[in-house]
Amino acid sequence: TTMEDAESPTMECFICREEIVFILLIRLLCGHYYCRECLGRRFQVAADDRRLYPPRCCDTKISSRTYGSRIDYHILKDYLYKKIEWDTKDPTYCSNDRCGKFVRPNNIRGQDAKCPCGVQTCTRCKRRSHQGDLECNGPIDTALQATLRLMRQRRWKRCPNCHTGIERIRGCSRM
Known part of the structure; x- marks a missing residue:
């Protein structure tokens, strides 16, 4: 260690507890101090x-705008890519079973999401695009379809008020 290092004040990183030269620490909004590596790890784990x-940290968001310049470029790049995916309200993933990657919003035109692998996915039903076909009717609820099929097979009826599946075992036909 040099004479300067010996004289530089140090402080503990809140995460790893290592003593770090104070000017190298990053103070978060909550008041805790992080070393560059631990702050980068927070972003990597979030990605x-x-x-x-x-x-x-302490239920306070750590903003990439505020702290991004203090972490490794590759970690920040990965994080910002995933941030788009995590922030997308109804994300679309490639319908190609061998791909399945997130399709970024800038690759969506109307209902068609074009993946870099070349496959187009419908943003409504999340299956292959219906180009030239009839308009998409939206997502298919496979569990509902299976329940309706079972109701037909067993000749169950639906309650006219709440639409719950019902079966008459005995008694009158009144509800």
């Missing part, structure tokens, strides 16, 4: 796991 997005 890898939607449950940990957005990155936080």
Whole structure:
């Protein structure tokens, strides 16, 4: 260590607890100090796991606008790419089973989402695009379809008020 290092004040990183030269630490809005590596890890984890997005400390969001310049460029790039996916209200993923990647909003025209792999996916039903076909009727609820099929097979009826499937076992035909 040099004479300057010995004289530089240090402080503990809130995450790794290492003593870091104070001027190298990053102070977050909540008041905690992070080293560059730990702050970068927060962004990387948020990019890898939607449950940990957005990155936080003490329930305070850690903004990429405010702190992005302080972390590794590649981590920031990965994070910003995933941020678009995590922030998209109704994300569309490629309908190609061998791809399945997120289709960025700038690759969507009308109902057609074009993946870089070349496959177009319908943004409403999330299956292959219906180009030239009839208009999409929206997503198919496979569980509902299976229930309706079972009701037909067993000759169940639907309640005229609440539409719940019912079966008359005995008694009169009044509800």
